[in-house]
Every structure is written in structure tokens, then in C-alpha cells.
Amino acid sequence: MYDIRDVWQRAHQMLRSARKIINEELRPLNLSSAEGNILLHLFTQGQGELGQEQLVEQLDISKPAVSRALDSLEQKGYVLRQEDPSDRRVHRVRLTERARTVGPQIERAYNQLYAAAMQGISQEELAAFLHLFTRMSENFTRAQKNQNKEDRDAA
Amino acid sequence: MYDIRDVWQRAHQMLRSARKIINEELRPLNLSSAEGNILLHLFTQGQGELGQEQLVEQLDISKPAVSRALDSLEQKGYVLRQEDPSDRRVHRVRLTERARTVGPQIERAYNQLYAAAMQGISQEELAAFLHLFTRMSENFTRAQKNQNKEDRDAA
DNA sequence: ATCACTTGGTTAACATGTTAACGAATTTTG
DNA sequence: CAAAATTCGTTAACATGTTAACCAAGTGAT
Secondary structure, three states, rough: OOOOOHHHHHHHHHHHHHHHHHHHHHHOOOHHHHHHHHHHHHHHOOOOEEEHHHHHHEEEEHHHHHHHHHHHHHHHEEEEEEEOOOOOEEEEEEEHHHHHHHHHHHHHHHHHHHHHHOOOOOHHHHHHHHHHHHHHHHHHHHHHHHHHHHHHHHO | OOOHHHHHHHHHHHHHHHHHHHHHHHHOOOOHHHHHHHHHEEEEEEEEEEHHHHHHHHOOOOOHHHHHHHHHHHHHOOOOEEEEOOOEEEEEEEHHHHHHHHHHHHHHHHHHHHHHHHOOOOHHHHHHHHHHHEEEEEEHHHHHHHHHHHHHHHH
């Protein structure tokens, strides 16, 4: 019999394993997985550069998480933050030459991870998987809204 | 087109939402989700009592995580740790009267979460989902083993 | 019996994420 | 235009998990 609780356990397992693998793979570059995730996104999605807020939205992690990862990346010389002249609130994030040098290595690490994940899984299965995952995640979003609503109603 | 990266994003989203919902639901009991997870396990799986090591295995979280959650639960009067007379290393974890009192409320919170998750998802779909999830997670376990092996080979 | 190994649990250090509160810059609105 | 609201980023506090190092108790082999 299936226990829904296994879904959580599996999700945890998967994320933990993936993080571990990426951390291991990026250790020679002195990069953590959190940093790697951001760099990868900049490599593959960023046309030129991105504001931090865009990273927050596109990677779906919180502002402080992005802020601190960028602190570290800047420290290590992988990115630059420069003020946007047209809106001085936004910090545009740009990859440095150094980052571009190691880019392929980072992409290779992630591609390796993705390939490992997909062993024995077809495109169709992945599609179905993501479909369900999405529905579940939407269910939660809805549940959370209702919860907030009830809180407000109770107040 | 599907991007494998979405799997991670969805998994993160799901775990985050679930944690948030449970935290909200258990706040009146002064319990966090980490604590609730353990209590739920004790309620539903524990015949009488469990050693901490068993919690570690069955919940698949690290020893320190269990240790600290139990510290807090003991502090709050929800569990007791007693030395096993037959093996004085083992701390047997037992629910207190107080825990049993709030048991139904905790189980209700989780059942509500599970019900919300399953909205519009059939048993068959869940089964397929878990099947794939399991395969993926096994893939990672294998990848990690290989990685460790390569490390050793390199040394 | 003793010495080496294993096992259960704790502590310390750190990784990674979150929310809340804030400051500065921009936008909206009356 | 000036006051109010919003937006972008940072900082502080904390939640939750991990690995590494350790102690104390059991186990086992010579």
C-alpha cells in the first residue's frame, strides 16, 4: 500500500542527494550548490544580466537567500553587482570573466546530475511526473490561501 | 518543453508549502513541523516506544536532527526519553499523556494536508508518481556511490 | 580479560532556506 | 507637487537539515 508520506520522504531524499552530488562536483571550484544554482541560471537563462528580483522570481527562492549567495559569489570573483542607472534600487548581476571560464565545467556537472536522474525514465514519464507534481503544488498553494483566509476570518 | 530543473523547483515548492501549512496548523500547540513529524510517526508507527536510532532510520533524517527535535519535545512535555535497561546506550522515546491528548489534533492536521495534496489525483496516479520518484531517488543513490568510488580511485 | 571495533546519542560547526523589519528609491494618488 | 504606497535589496533572527568529532556502552576476537 502507498503512503502519501512517502512523497515527502522521497522528495527530501532526492533534493538531499542532488545537493550532495552538486556540492561534490563543484568543490574544486570552491562553489557551493546554492551558488552553483545561481550561476547555472545566469549562464543558461540570463541574456546578459539580471536584477536580483528576477533571480528571486525565476529561481523561486527568497530575497535573502539570493542576496547572500551573491555576496559570496561576488567575494569569490564570479559575479559583479552594478547599480542600474535607470532605477537605482536594482542591482544588475553580471558574470565575470572568471565565471565564464568555469561555465562549461559547471554546466557539465548539472547535466551529469540530470542525466543520472533520468536513467530509465522516458520523456513521457517525466512529463506525467511533472504534471502531477505541478497539480500537487497548486493544491498546496490553494490550501495555503484558504488557511490564510480562515486565519483572517477568525480574527 | 519540459525542463528537468522544474522537478527540483516543484519539489522545493511542495516541501516548503507543506511545512508552512503544518507549522501554521500546529502553532496553537506550540509545535513546529519538525516536531510534529516526529510525534506523528510515534503516534502512527510506534508500538509503545522507539529508540532514537529507529526514528533516524524510519524518518530518514540525521541523528542530530532527531536529537534536537526530541530535546525540544521533551522540554515541552510531549515525550520522555528513558534509558533502556537492557542496553544503556539506547534512549527509548515515549509519548506523554499530554502528547496523547493532542494526538488527534495533530493527526487531523496531517490528514488535512494529505487530503489537500491529493485533490484531483487518483490512487493510480499517485502510485505511478511514487514509482518514478523512487526510481529517480535510486538513480541518485547509485550516482553518489559512483562518485565516491571515483574520489577513492583518484586518491 | 583485554584491546579493537561498532553502535547510540550528543555537540559543534555550517549549509541553506524562511519571515520580519528596515532603508532607500520609485511610483501612485489625491 | 506632496504624502502614501510599492519595490528592491539588506540585515537579523530563526528553522531545519547535514557532516565531523566525540563519549560511553556493548561486542567480539585473540
